[in-house]
Amino acid sequence: xxxxxxxxxxxxxxxxxxxxxxxxxxxxxxxxxxxxxxxxxxxxxxxxxxxxxxxxxxxxxxxxxxxxxxxxxxxxxxxxxxxxxxxxxxxxxxxxxxxxxxxxxxxxxxxxxxxxxxxxxxxxxxxxxxxxxxxxxxxx
Numbered sequence: 001x002x003x004x005x006x007x008x009x010x011x012x013x014x015x016x017x018x019x020x021x022x023x024x025x026x027x028x029x030x031x032x033x034x035x036x037x038x039x040x041x042x043x044x045x046x047x048x049x050x051x052x053x054x055x056x057x058x059x060x061x062x063x064x065x066x067x068x069x070x071x072x073x074x075x076x077x078x079x080x081x082x083x084x085x086x087x088x089x090x091x092x093x094x095x096x097x098x099x100x101x102x103x104x105x106x107x108x109x110x111x112x113x114x115x116x117x118x119x120x121x122x123x124x125x126x127x128x129x130x131x132x133x134x135x136x137x138x139x140x
Contacts, residue, residue, distance in 0.1 A: 021065050028068055035064055035074055039081060040091050048091060 023029040033050065039060070041052035049057050049064070060081070067077045078090065087093035095103055 021061075024069075031074060032065060032068055035068075035077060036061055038091055039064070039078070040089055042085060042089065 021032070023032065036050035037048050039049045041047045041049055041054055041057040041060075043054040043056050044052045047057075049061050064077055064081075067080070072080075081089045087099060093099045093102060
């Protein structure tokens with residue numbers, strides 16, 4: 001009974017095992033590493049393909065590998081993935097009309113936060129000033 005359970009457990013782990021990718025040369029592996037770091041995992045939104053363990057990331061890494069094997073350039077691979085999944089797949093999407101908000105959002109949030117902080121400081125300063133005036137003139 002224990003042997004069956006152990007075999008079942010080993011079989012389960014072997015299902016998740018990945019075949020190692022075999023590159024033709026070091027330059028091709030470097031290109032693969034660079035591409036998978038520049039492409040976003042579509043499931044784990046804040047991870048790149050190189051770091052993600054999601055099944056979709058595994059499939060995309062395999063697809064990038066196969067495209068490299070067929071001699072496609074980095075730009076061709078990125079263009080294919082953008083056509084298929086949209087600009088979201090790129091960690092650095094291009095600045096264009098549909099990505100302005102993406103590029104400007106951090107700046108807008110910073111300005112909004114700074115305005116809130118300034119307003120809070122001014123309000124607190126005016127409250128402290130009015131309290132001091134009230135304490136100096138107890139007759140009022």
